[in-house]
Amino acid sequence: MTTPTLSHASVTTQANVYFDGKCVSHSLTLADGSKKSVGVILPATLTFNTGAAEIMECVGGACEYKLAGSSDWVKSSPGEKFSVPANSNFEIRVAAGEAAYHYICHFA
Numbered sequence: 001m002t003t004p005t006l007s008h009a010s011v012t013t014q015a016n017v018y019f020d021g022k023c024v025s026h027s028l029t030l031a032d033g034s035k036k037s038v039g040v041i042l043p044a045t046l047t048f049n050t051g052a053a054e055i056m057e058c059v060g061g062a063c064e065y066k067l068a069g070s071s072d073w074v075k076s077s078p079g080e081k082f083s084v085p086a087n088s089n090f091e092i093r094v095a096a097g098e099a100a101y102h103y104i105c106h107f108a
Contacts, residue, residue, distance in 0.1 A: 002059045002079045003104055006036065019046050025105070035107040040100040045093040053086040053108035060102030066091045076101075 008031040016025045016037065023046060025039025035052075041063065056065070058080050064073040068088045076082055084090050086108065094101045 003057060006030065006038070006104070009036075019044060022046060037105045037107075038103070039105075040102050041092060041094050042100050043094045043096045043098055045091060047089055047091050048084075049089045050084050050086055054084045055081050055106040055108070056084065056092075057081045057104040057106065058101065059104060061094065061099040063092050063094050063101040065093075 006028060009028040010030075012027040016027065016039070017023075018025075021042070022044040023039060023041045025037040028036045028038065030036065040061075056076070058076045058078050060078055062075060062077045064075050065082055066073050067082075067084060067090050073093070074082065092101070
C-alpha cells in the first residue's frame with residue numbers, strides 16, 4: 001500500500017535539487033524524530049550514494065533500480081519499496097517519455 005500522507009511533519013521548504021533538476025525533493029522530520037524526503041525524479045539515469053540505510057517507496061510513476069554490486073535492473077511501481085544499505089549506492093532510471101517517479105525516502 002502506498003503511503004498517502006505523512007502527518008505531523010516539519011518540512012524544509014527549500015528544495016533539494018540534484019542532477020541539474022532531474023531530482024527534486026523536500027526534507028521532512030516527523031514528530032517522532034524520524035527523517036524522510038519526498039520528491040520526484042524526471043526521466044534520467046542517476047546514481048545516488050547513501051550514508052544511512054534508505055527505503056525508497058514509489059507513490060507514483062515507476063522506475064528501475066540497480067543496487068551496488070548487482071547487474072540486475074529491477075522495476076518499482078506504485079506501492080512497491082526497495083531497500084538500500086547504508087554507505088552504499090544505487091542507480092535509478094526513469095525511461096524517457098515516462099511519467100516522473102514520485103517517491104518517499106525513509107531514512108533508517
